[in-house]
Amino acid sequence: MDLLRQKLTLLPEKPGVYLMKDAQGQIIYVGKAKLLKNRVRSYFTGSHDGKTGRLVSHIVDFEYIMTESEVEALVLECNLIKKHNPKYNILLRDDKTYPYLMITEENNPRILVTRQVKKGNGKYFGPYPNATAAKEAARLLNRLFPFRKCRQLPTRPCLYYHLEQCLAPCVADVALDVYARMRKEVSTFLKGDQSEILALLGGKMQTASEALQFERAKEYRDLIEDLKRLGEKQNITLNDFIDRDVLGYAITTDQMCIQVFYIRQGKLLARDSFIFPYYEEPEEAFISFVAQFYIERRVWPQEILLPPIESSALSSLFPITIPQKGRKHDLLEMAMSNAQTTLHDQITLEVRHQSETQQALETLGEHLNIPAPNRIEAFDISNTAGTHTVAGMVQFIDGKPQRKGYRKYKIQPMEKSDDTAAMEQVVLRRYARLISENAPLPNLILVDGGKGQIHAALKALNELNLAIPVAGMVKNDRHQTHGLLDQSGNPVALLKSHPTFYLLGRIQNEVHRFAITFHRQQRAKDMTLSALDNIAGIGPKRKQRLLRHFSSLDDIQRASIEEIQAAGLPQNAATMIYHYFHTTVSEAPV
Numbered sequence: 001m002d003l004l005r006q007k008l009t010l011l012p013e014k015p016g017v018y019l020m021k022d023a024q025g026q027i028i029y030v031g032k033a034k035l036l037k038n039r040v041r042s043y044f045t046g047s048h049d050g051k052t053g054r055l056v057s058h059i060v061d062f063e064y065i066m067t068e069s070e071v072e073a074l075v076l077e078c079n080l081i082k083k084h085n086p087k088y089n090i091l092l093r094d095d096k097t098y099p100y101l102m103i104t105e106e107n108n109p110r111i112l113v114t115r116q117v118k119k120g121n122g123k124y125f126g127p128y129p130n131a132t133a134a135k136e137a138a139r140l141l142n143r144l145f146p147f148r149k150c151r152q153l154p155t156r157p158c159l160y161y162h163l164e165q166c167l168a169p170c171v172a173d174v175a176l177d178v179y180a181r182m183r184k185e186v187s188t189f190l191k192g193d194q195s196e197i198l199a200l201l202g203g204k205m206q207t208a209s210e211a212l213q214f215e216r217a218k219e220y221r222d223l224i225e226d227l228k229r230l231g232e233k234q235n236i237t238l239n240d241f242i243d244r245d246v247l248g249y250a251i252t253t254d255q256m257c258i259q260v261f262y263i264r265q266g267k268l269l270a271r272d273s274f275i276f277p278y279y280e281e282p283e284e285a286f287i288s289f290v291a292q293f294y295i296e297r298r299v300w301p302q303e304i305l306l307p308p309i310e311s312s313a314l315s316s317l318f319p320i321t322i323p324q325k326g327r328k329h330d331l332l333e334m335a336m337s338n339a340q341t342t343l344h345d346q347i348t349l350e351v352r353h354q355s356e357t358q359q360a361l362e363t364l365g366e367h368l369n370i371p372a373p374n375r376i377e378a379f380d381i382s383n384t385a386g387t388h389t390v391a392g393m394v395q396f397i398d399g400k401p402q403r404k405g406y407r408k409y410k411i412q413p414m415e416k417s418d419d420t421a422a423m424e425q426v427v428l429r430r431y432a433r434l435i436s437e438n439a440p441l442p443n444l445i446l447v448d449g450g451k452g453q454i455h456a457a458l459k460a461l462n463e464l465n466l467a468i469p470v471a472g473m474v475k476n477d478r479h480q481t482h483g484l485l486d487q488s489g490n491p492v493a494l495l496k497s498h499p500t501f502y503l504l505g506r507i508q509n510e511v512h513r514f515a516i517t518f519h520r521q522q523r524a525k526d527m528t529l530s531a532l533d534n535i536a537g538i539g540p541k542r543k544q545r546l547l548r549h550f551s552s553l554d555d556i557q558r559a560s561i562e563e564i565q566a567a568g569l570p571q572n573a574a575t576m577i578y579h580y581f582h583t584t585v586s587e588a589p590v
Helices: 002-009 036-042 050-057 070-084 131-144 176-190 195-210 214-231 282-297 313-317 326-368 419-437 451-463 499-532 540-549 553-558 561-565 571-583
Strands: 016-021 027-033 061-066 100-104 111-114 122-125 244-251 255-264 267-277 303-305 375-384 387-397 407-410 444-448 470-475 481-485
Touching: 002 061, 016 036, 016 070, 027 036, 027 070, 027 282, 036 061, 070 282, 070 313, 100 131, 100 176, 111 131, 122 176, 131 176, 131 214, 176 195, 195 214, 244 282, 244 326, 255 282, 255 326, 267 326, 282 313, 303 326, 326 499, 375 419, 375 499, 387 419, 387 499, 407 419, 407 499, 419 444, 419 451, 444 451, 444 499, 451 470, 470 499, 481 499, 553 571, 561 571
Parallel strands: 244 303, 375 444, 444 470
Antiparallel strands: 016 027, 016 061, 100 111, 100 122, 244 255, 255 267, 375 387, 387 407, 470 481
């Protein structure tokens, strides 16, 4: 603490970023400040409640980096959060990436749906919060505009050329100004102006009808109807056809909810809610969120509406508008109101869920004659006809899945190979490891199966001199949770409407999902390796490179020579793989 006090006296009165560390030297929090001296000192003066108090109790040291401006500090904060993933920061995990429409920057461009934004790859439109809407828009655009459809240019025109949906660059050069004109028309269409395209399609429908080409006329009519439906899916909120996001927030003493409205082409398409704890002033937490949100996405709409904030740092980075009145202000108020309601509902649901979960754990303990098992570990074995046998273990603490505690196991060869022997092996390996690491043991072990699996788990525990309760989760013929067996293999009477039954169902479904996913991954890897075994010059290292780069054998089969080279293989090896799959594709293992 003396070191901290001495360092606090040296803090400069300049903007910058500070990094809080725990006793292990791990960075647990990153923040920015207009004045480092005032901001960092505030953590160590006065009293702090709740989550902020827990953060401060773990701080034993800090570092800081001075910057020339608050804007630089904001960008640096985002980069450091992304690099270190601090425990107490707002972490925008990328489980939800939205799709964009992209016109590729190729000699013969394509229209694609992508979730990755990379500079220089093409022109992007979006994001589209609704993936179905993005795919539908791409489908319509590909029918309307004769961009290239093939991933690799064939040697002769394909069906799209004969349908007048491709200019056949495979056999004829296409002038650059033709693609430039189509790009402009797509941009106009995606900005909401469909009048020219509808008029063009109407004229083509009339011409086809007069030429007695009724099937072609019907196709144009269907296209017109699809376009109108796409435009009528949402009510117009603003009639300027500008893409904009609206962000509002609400807070409790330690939780913040941010609501994001996505308005595209003047239409409200969707919304998102983000709820997280915060450890600084609410406005600072909000600014940090907005910076991370858009820096992560790399692209942003033409306008971002925010509530009043004192900092001007965001305005230097993004097209920020703070509306004071009018329709934009009404939208902002609506976002703020929705954030407040969402936060209230979330807290209410959490309180109810915690109560139900605790009730479920207490009832489970009563049925098994043990204290309420707040730390549960569940095991499942997965194989295909005795091959590729693996096990999965999931961990639930206080009734919630703890994914950091999940473990995968490849079952080692045994004299007797069956599910019970595999269960005995994996339970033995798991708890021998925990004993050696002096790690916490569970209050209850659940195994997916009946008496055989329970007996196997108990046998492994006896070898380790452990007395951990074991119970079995039984499925019915439809592979749904049916009941529970106690340590002696006797059925436990549980009402199917009781929270305990729902909790067991969640645990059983989760461990089954986890185990079978790992099993499929291992089986797919072995299948890929066996296919690559037939190619001369492809040894173990090159196979591993291919497996790391491609997700499946199908992806390798579809890849071009250049894409195979991108996996780290030389051109001659990539050429051999390409020709193997394209000359013997009917004989290649699948």
